Amino acid sequence: MAAATMLAAAMLFVWWLTPSEPALAHWAAAIELLVIGILCVALRDVIPDALSIALGNGAMLAGYGLIWTGLRRFDGRPPRTQRALIAPFLFVALCQLPFFAESTAHRVILISLMIAGLNLLAIAQLRRGRLVSRPRLALLTLLTAVLAFNLARIPTVTAQVDRQDRVALFSDPAMAGFGLLALAILIFICFAMVLMVRERREMHFRSAAQRDELTGLLNRRGFMESAMGEGVAGGTMAVMLLDLDHFKLINDRFGHGAGDRVLSIFARVLRENLRHGDIVGRIGGEEFAAVLPGALLSDARLAAERVQLGLREAMTSMRFGDAGEAIQCTVSIGLAVTTLSKGEPSASHGMRLQALIAEADTVLYRAKSQGRNRIEIAPAGPVALGA
CATH class of the missing domain: 3.30.70.270 (Reverse transcriptase/Diguanylate cyclase domain)
Known part of the structure; x- marks a missing residue:
């Protein structure tokens, strides 16, 4: 968790260094929320269930939603932040209902579908972009992997729940590899986002060097x-x-x-x-x-x-x-x-x-x-x- 926290801090630092790129604000907030969500879920036995289940999973959903809104800002489109927050607010609201709050399987299935849906929106935005580049393709591949992982959780949900009706993903040592994989994917996602911004800024400077300032035509x-x-x-x-x-x-x-x-x-x-x-x-x-x-x-x-x-x-x-x-x-x-x-x-x-x-x-x-x-x-x- 220390590595994830440092990663979140690094994204905030990148945004502070590049305030002219509005997409970085969305992505920095997304990484912060994802780290908070993972931390809450990992500390389920330490903190109240209201924090670990409702707010933790809600934070992760908000993080994935902000990845999508950041991609829209990056491509010059309206961010649609309110739409991205529908899924986390809906999940938190459902957690207040006894039949849903008491069923870990139902929660795992729903949040897996929600994360998959938000990733589909992000993937669609990446494919819609006019600029095809290696960082963009890398981010597309990573989000596709997250999508596949969450869809794969649904048919195996019973294996992730222990006898106390708790998710064993973070508590079972045999499942520790999944946590490391999730952290690795998160790190690569951050790198891909930063490289997308860097690549576009380089293209902007290169284009400016090839343009006549007065007429806007090529020099x-x-x-x-x-x-x-x-x-x-x-x-x-x-x-x-x-x-x-x-x-x-x-x-x-x-x-x-x-x-x-x-x-x-x-x-x-x-x-x-x-x-x-x-x-x-x-x-x-x-x-x-x-x-x-x-x-x-x-x-x-x-x-x-x-x-x-x-x-x-x-x-x-x-x-x-x-x-x-x-x-x-x-x-x-x-x-x-x-x-x-x-x-x-x-x-x-x-x-x-x-x-x-x-x-x-x-x-x-x-x-x-x-x-x-x-x-x-x-x-x-x-x-x-x-x-």
Whole structure:
């Protein structure tokens, strides 16, 4: 029990260190209640039955319920704490009835079913989550083991009850292994929860390092990493390089605040006029790029035209400077399309992507030199890998 108590204290310490993660508050409370519940049941011969049976088992049920509510908070859903507390309050209420309080078998069967039900809710929430990771799968496996253990107790309930109508799980030395197993599972559950939080925070920081702060789009590093990963799947791929025309004049005339506003507007235009699965990034000051997986040349051309029209429409309602002057901001676009083989090594895909971007950059320069506000397309054919 000392180890379980230290484990509960450790979860509270983790929550204190990471107050920004609300799920940890639920999980810390869950571990505290589970430890209290186990302690009460283990001390049945020492403390009154009202504490060891009703409150002890009620605390364990509340602990399992809070694991579920914590998972909901972790996934950004309402916790439904009141629903999670229905089972413990119902069990405590039933313990006040003589026919239920005097039957250990009935109590074991009911609490086993209740714990199994609460674990089913937690398992369903884990499966519903969009992020699949090793800590999440580990927690899913552990809760499934708890579910199976509690369901297995029901057909063997008579073996767990001694002649004094008491649960022999904690009093019989031969059953001590079950207590150690329960403690081990509890420790692993704590580790899985903490690792889930750590993993998500690492992903958040990694994502922030790959995002452009002003526009919310991928930065150059994030764009290249995402594009490389998309290229491994093979198939047709279009690359679009976009450069805002005369952007320096906007900064010089209206200030960098106006320029930042134009960049943010253009980022919104890109999000609205390209597909959800397209990879879009800001790779320079006023230069943007997009990878369109599976897009043919005609698809990429139509997408580029939508972007040009979207920018023009977005800028008509924008006013800058003290006089509220409109800005005629346009964009030049270079397009290049190729087909990547699925069986090629990833290094070859990377070289082809780099070559495709270079081709798109070449025709973008041509669009700028021939009057801007144009769409230029690289010649169709194999992409040269270069020296």
